[in-house]
Amino acid sequence: MSKKSLLDEMIAQTTLSKKKTDKQQKIAETAVKMFAEKGYANTSTSEIAKEAGVAEGTIFRHYGTKDNLLLAVILPFIKESLPSMAENVFKEVYSEDKSFEEFLRAFIKNRRSFISQNQELFKVIVKELLYSDELKEELLPFFSEIVLNRFLMMINHYKSRGEIVELPSEKILKLMFTVIVGYFVSDFVLTPKPSAYHPEEDIENVVRFIMNGIRKES
Incomplete structure (x- = not known):
């Protein structure tokens, strides 16, 4: 695993998803980029919605909460990346x-x-x-x-x-x-x-x- 944060690693990963609608894909990509740039706690769903060009209600309809939005993006990434991450960690230690x-x-x-x-x-x-x-x-x-x-x-x-x-x-x-x-x-x-x-x-x-x-x- 590189020295980048998980959010940095996830930015590229979100563009590869095939399971989201166009709006969900745009929301996910925008959220990850803003979380990486501003920090998770400092990023609001209204800011994500504005940057993604959707209504804030669209985020709530698809994800419910900001935590659920984050989890919806990070869980597929963890499942795909964890085997190689674990291998790299054990090689390092x-x-x-x-x-x-x-x-x-x-x-x-x-x-x-x-x-x-x-x-x-x-x-x-x-x-x-x-x-x-x-x-x-x-x-x-x-x-x-x-x-x-x-x-x-x-x-x-x-x-x-x-x-x-x-x-x-x-x-x-x-x-x-x-x-x-x-x-x-x-x-x-x-x-x-x-x-x-x-x-x-x-x-x-x-x-x-x-x-x-x-x-x-x-």
């Missing part, structure tokens, strides 16, 4: 000579940087996952297949090297992601940033907390 602790630290740093670039999108997706059973049914199994299964392979690999305790890999994965996702949600959704903030220290605390629970004693 894993190498044969790394310990599991080093791999875990590199993964958390990598994903924290990514979420920081896409904080507004992350907030919307987290909020919708909490309240939308339909979104959970659509997105979570796909995420599990692409990302979590790969993590299970990594856990089994490091267990075979004697670095992780002999607990069921699924339980280790659940505990790890509870801590990691909880850290990201707390840091980017729930907690306002203090003036003097050092994420490196927090990352080390998260890594230490996880490793103290799953490191195999010599």
Whole structure:
């Protein structure tokens, strides 16, 4: 994945859709461009409608809310791009000579940087996952297949090297992601940033907390 934000990557993707009407296509393309230029929170549906040359009611009729408009664009992009994104992330953070602790630290740093670039999108997706059973049914199994299964392979690999305790890999994965996702949600959704903030220290605390629970004693 490049250093561009997800919205930047999605601008080109919206032009490839074949499942929208002309008006929906224009709305989607305009929304993504304005979200990327002005920020999601700073872009109103009335501004999108004006730029797209449609009535604001047309947006509400097709999408209901601005959040739904964003999700309607981002979900197809995630489904198409997630496999290659996951492959690139694991290439960036894993190498044969790394310990599991080093791999875990590199993964958390990598994903924290990514979420920081896409904080507004992350907030919307987290909020919708909490309240939308339909979104959970659509997105979570796909995420599990692409990302979590790969993590299970990594856990089994490091267990075979004697670095992780002999607990069921699924339980280790659940505990790890509870801590990691909880850290990201707390840091980017729930907690306002203090003036003097050092994420490196927090990352080390998260890594230490996880490793103290799953490191195999010599």
